[in-house]
């Protein structure tokens with residue numbers, strides 16, 4: 188299955204699954220539970236504030252027939268990473284000062300819907316939004332801080348590479364050759 192899905196949407200059993208910007212008027216944050224307290228608390232208490240303050244962009248996955256029910260969410264922010272943290276072939280191509288990146292701050296799927304592909308769909312949406320954003324602001328990779336070995340294994344499964352000094356920080360190169368046409372069409 189491809190990681191990126193066109194326009195982050197696919198046909199679901201009832202409506203269409205769609206990644207929407209978190210909207211406290213429309214989305215029921217308190218009903219969301221992933222089984223990881225810190226990820227639930229972030230959505231319940233901090234995500235709206237962070238979005239308003241420009242700390243993170245938070246998108247929630249919903250079925251358009253039940254748009255109040257949050258099936259999963261992720262957050263993205265700007266970040267940077269020291270090139271010495273990257274593998275040797277990558278490092279050699281990069282400047283010696285910190286490299287601009289995006290950070291996947293949080294990723295979680297509702298506990299009632301885990302294991303059916305929504306995590307992969309959310310990850311694809313996040314990567315797709317990184318590609319969109321980097322048409323206007325350059326970024327070389329998507330980085331993530333894995334919260335535990337299980338999360339680390341998940342990100343390695345998605346193709347993320349552990350950093351040299353801290354394997355719990357991982358990065359996914361977004362591809363070095365952004366074509367001029369892609370930049371112009373942005």
Ligand SMILES: CC(C)(COP(=O)(O)OP(=O)(O)OC[C@H]1O[C@@H](n2cnc3c(N)ncnc32)[C@H](O)[C@@H]1OP(=O)(O)O)[C@@H](O)C(=O)NCCC(=O)NCCS
Nearest residue numbers: 221223295296301302303304305306307337338340341344
């Ligand atoms: C981790 C989580 C986001 C995965 O979402 P999901 O919808 O359950 O996962 P999916 O059904 O989309 O599976 C995606 C792929 O990842 C794999 N996968 C899932 N968890 C994995 C793990 N811990 N290690 C390695 N691979 C894993 C699946 O086998 C699947 O592989 P495939 O697409 O090649 O078949 C979700 O289970 C969750 O929210 N868990 C609680 C919060 C959490 O641990 N978040 C981690 C980020 S800090």
